[in-house]
Amino acid sequence: MDNIPFNDDNQILLTDLEKYVIEQKGTERPFTGEYTDHFEKGTYVCEKSYPYFD
Numbered sequence: 430m431d432n433i434p435f436n437d438d439n440q441i442l443l444t445d446l447e448k449y450v451i452e453q454k455g456t457e458r459p460f461t462g463e464y465t466d467h468f469e470k471g472t473y474v475c476e477k478s479y480p481y482f483d
Contacts, residue, residue: 434442449455 438445443451446455
């Protein structure tokens with residue numbers, strides 16, 4: 430968790446997109462994302478380095 434930015438009150442700092450996804454269940458439109466046709470094997474992690482699945 431070394432790469433997670435915190436403010437002076439120890440609150441995690443989120444981008445506007447991260448807030449939208451977390452607070453409003455926002456997501457991109459289906460089949461429009463960067464990885465729609467990506468099929469390589471490996472461990473996939475979120476931007477904060479937590480694994481999604483492998």
